[in-house]
Amino acid sequence: MMRMGRVAVAVSGLALLAGQMAAQAGAAPTLLVNALIHTEDTAHPTASALAWDESGILLAVGETADLTRRYPGAVTVDAGGAPVVPGLIDAHGHVQEEGAALLTADLSGSTSKAEILTRLKAQAAKLPPGDWLQGWGWDQNRWPDKAFPTAADLDAAFPDRPVRLERIDGHAVWVNSAALRIMAARPKAKSLDGTWQPQGGRIVRQGKKATGVLIDNAMDLVAEALPPRTDAQIRQNYTLAFAEMVSLGLTGTHEPGIDLQSFRVLQDMAAKGEVPVRLYTMADGDHEALAWLCTQNGGYTDPSGRVRMRAVKLYIDGALGSRGARLLRPYSDDPGNSGIYVTNPADYPRIVAKAKGCHLQVATHAIGDGGNRLVLDTYAKVLGADVKSDHRWRVEHAQILTLDDIPRFAQLGVIASMQPTHATSDMPWAEKRLGHDRLAGAYAWQSLRRTGARLALGSDFPVEKVNPMLGLYAAVTRQDLAGQPPGGWLPDQNLTREEALAGFTRDAAYAGFMEGEVGALKPGLRADFVILSGDPLTVPPRQIADIKPLSTWVDGKKVYEAGK
Template sequence: MKKLLLVLGLGIFLVSCNSEEKQEADLLVYNAKVYTVNPDFETSEAFVVKDGKFLATGTADVLKEKYKAKESLDVGGKAVFPGFIDAHAHFFGLGLQQQKVDLTGTNSFEEVVERIVDFQEERDADFITGRGWDQNDWKVKEFPVKDTLDQLFPDTPIAITRIDGHALLANQAALDLAGITTETPFEGGDIEQKNGELTGILVDNPMGLIGNAQPAPSRKEQITALLEAQEICFSYGLTTVDDAGINKSTVELIDSLQQAGDMKIRIYAMLSNTTENLDHYLDKDPIKTERLNVRSVKFYGDGALGSRGAALKEEYSDRPGHFGALLSSPEEFKKTAERVANSKFQLNTHAIGDSANYLVLETYDKLLQKGEDRRWRIEHSQVIDEEDFKYFSKNIIPSVQPTHATSDMYWAEDRLGEERIKGAYAYKKLLDQAGVLPLGTDFPVEQVSPFLTFYAATARQDTDQYPEAGFMKDQALSREETLKGMTIWAAYANFEEEEKGSIEAGKFADFIILDKNIMEIDEQEIPEVKVLETYVNGEKVN
């Protein structure tokens, strides 16, 4: 009997010791298929979170033995991924867009006008703005003119921006307010005229004249915009967004909202290339908190292909004698690039056409010393001459948006011709050369959904499964490559791969739970996948 009691007592003592030795944790997530996106691309069944960071991955049984979690979450076998990172978007712009006329998906200029009329009946705005029209989607694939808007709104200024943000249509009231006439000088873009009269179309740089004439959004409107953008992004599983081109005032507002706890999303800020921004930031160290990273400058090299503003080495195939345009002189770009090279900041340059890409790539190559870890980026890297792919590397990074390929594919060859198109939207080739390929959406130019990004990158089709064989399907990415582009490679492009982009011990506990597994379901189902829950720092935010 004494022996039995001794054995029982020893057993109780050991159980008690094991219980006491368990490490405290905040959350155990289990019964999942966890895509860790670690270096071996392993999957796991469970993980533990403590103090906003991943503590360990493994099986539920092993983790329950080792950790005592305050909360447990059974996800019912669903797929779990690191929080998605959008490597190129316009976060603040998305929020402001919610306060404007939404012109996306319009099938004619008549429909554009209808939406403007409906908007004004509801809002009675002093200056009507909107975005999203695309003449390439219309039966008449020409830029619209201002005549109808002049008749309907003779006294109310209107400025509606094309989907790509590189052209706008203004009515006469807006042109008068901005002081634009047929004699207005400009460089880098166009103020379109026909028969000696303004059509209302402005391309690239002259658009700033209209922007300067518009009333600035109030602080309240800006805060509303940022919080609405955050809500939209969280609903799609985005936990970090690279905001490609914002000013000091917006950075400071984001920081204040994050410090107050109102903004939980993480922002990688690309500073717009303005004198104020460069003078304020470049002589200092980058700004880094857990949710805000200010360490890059965004420079616009050229315009967009859809509005024929992209700078090409040879003339446009569908407009003889037209080459697009650089938005700044090569000398100005090189001067800015040299200034950034002498700072601790990264340079991220918008380059669409092969001429713009060549200028940027050659400049980067000359300025970046061998062995330096600067990770300068080419935003879009859209049309590349065959001989220029060699410049890309893990230090000169192509940053691309797969839905641009499937949005442009209907007319891109018309612009470029059958030979030049072979170097366009060449994501597989870019990845093979660079070794990393961060992916984004460029929202609100494209839709926010990262699932459309995933689908466009892998299927190279639109949601109607066109074209049947895929657009330049040899340039499609695998599902594993695409997931890395939306997580760990995007983190790498931000110098943040040690703190996010994968589910590994020590990294921020940013993760999402999906209703379907994008790595396994039929390709055609991917665009309709829904995010069930989004977590930042282990806290549920959606």
């Protein structure tokens, strides 16, 4: 793994040399001038101008007057004094699922079942008769009774059309009776009613009867009944998501857990110039994609450099909102429940060891303190004497930690891949789930940083909004958009503006082994940057959330311009 890091730096040096030779040979570079540039280069944190060659490699970063003299024949882009930051990287975003969500009923923010039915009826009117009606984003914590829904809540409006609705966290689905009938009729289907439960999942029942809510691995029972996605649908999903991402200033995303079919579509899109951002993808568990990745000698990068895979995404537990996150002690508001191990703890070390043997990065979803402890224990055991290697293994979310486990991230060289808006979304009900004492290690960004751990920040879209400015705002304030609670929720864990911006730039790049290419603006790196309507490091805190990209650039090419 150390060898891979040195190669990345060497490639950047060669790219810089090639760019300088091209400039000397007469190829006209491009200049961005009159900008307020936050470079994320600690040696030279601010500048007013950038110069890059036709391949998108930065030749120089400095002041407008100096670079204008050095490159007299350059094509010039005048920023008009606007702030500029390196291209923003979301370290955990489900790109294909974001595109799919844009094509289904949006249930996010709904405050009652009646409101959900209204939105579903509008979506159903757009569909052919008999097609599955799908939606995404419901959250029972927003409803008056805060209880899980049932199939009966949907049946009067949709007695015959199958309905599948995904919870906001992606860890539970709600279906109607028509869907339950289709599921039960499948060959070799397990009985939904009774006492059987799938490994790593839960069928919610009243007595022995399935209610219509399925959690974590139980969701597979619904997925197996759906028509499979076609390559054309996958391509459409990515295309929609890419357009949204660049419009919000994202030049890269780490996509956790995709199958081989989706990766093949991405390879084809990249070959045709249809991928405007950088995707650092992760194979979905111990399946076909991981088997293929193990043949790639430590990872794959397509010729364009836009699509990569060198990591595997695993799950150890579920989500806090659906009470699937694995806790060391039972939930405070559900005393008989300690959550779920989505992956059997007996199988998990074998899969981690397999990934290590393939020289891959391991990234594991862990939310509860019990899930996080099992992941850290397993990483320590499997890494063994290699714990000091440049493995950069990750924990995705790392939301609830014991105080004893917080220092272990830095000790093991494990990256905490965290999502600031999860804290502000969960804060109205997190204490009810956990009790007060467990909040000491909840969403503990500063506690992790103080021990030396790296934080790579993201959003977990479509669970949260794609907009990275919402993530920066949440990281700095730990408040909702109405400014509540005053002073922020557990404010000792607030990040500074500089720490938050680093989490979406250079630290996210590091988490994807890409710090030799992106994440900062300095000679030899790629000309990925965003021109913004406001300065996230100086505007009043609430205004951070309102900052918009004026334009987004990847490899020195404009991939988005506001109003066009």
